[in-house]
Amino acid sequence: MDSSAGAMRGLSRKKPDRVAGLIEKARQNGADHAVLIPASSVVTASWVVWKCRYGCEDFGRTHTCPPHSPPWTETAALLREYEKALLIQADQSFRIRYLVYFLEREAFLLGFHKAFGMGAGPCRLCESCDIHAPCRRPEESRPSMEACGIDVYATVRSHGLDVAPLKNEKEPQHSYGLVLLT
Numbered sequence: 001m002d003s004s005a006g007a008m009r010g011l012s013r014k015k016p017d018r019v020a021g022l023i024e025k026a027r028q029n030g031a032d033h034a035v036l037i038p039a040s041s042v043v044t045a046s047w048v049v050w051k052c053r054y055g056c057e058d059f060g061r062t063h064t065c066p067p068h069s070p071p072w073t074e075t076a077a078l079l080r081e082y083e084k085a086l087l088i089q090a091d092q093s094f095r096i097r098y099l100v101y102f103l104e105r106e107a108f109l110l111g112f113h114k115a116f117g118m119g120a121g122p123c124r125l126c127e128s129c130d131i132h133a134p135c136r137r138p139e140e141s142r143p144s145m146e147a148c149g150i151d152v153y154a155t156v157r158s159h160g161l162d163v164a165p166l167k168n169e170k171e172p173q174h175s176y177g178l179v180l181l182t
């Protein structure tokens, strides 16, 4: 009797409903867009981290930036272990960093035990990041997509979303994050 009721409860928790709930939570918490995508559509490339190495003043300065973040080959292997992910857009990178942490936790609590979030830009949770000491907020801190070698431009455009380099500070910003789900 009990096990049958348990089975019924298990059957009633269908994944599409949980995903719809996550998308709604993303929107309620500041995402402009949240779409379910195949993990296989996330593009990785070696050149991405070279852009960090030659051009970003934060290179090597946070636990979540290259060369401390996972190399792109490891990210490519990680992506092969997933089927679906949530791609999230917001107007600021700090909002994305909050959202991926929040949604990863929500997804985990909903039963997506593999849920893992990746944000945008260098981690700014602390005033300064001491890379010679352990991370002070490891539960919340996540690497950005680009720090892990994800070609954000190619990935985002393949799903019809808008992304372009900012020509000046007045242009609207579109930041992206990813929450790997299943």
Ligand code: SF4
Pocket (backbone or CB within 6 Å): 062, 063, 064, 123, 124, 125, 126, 127, 128, 129, 130, 134, 135, 136, 137, 138, 141
């Ligand atoms: S949470 Fe703090 S210590 Fe950890 S990566 Fe971010 S800035 Fe560095």
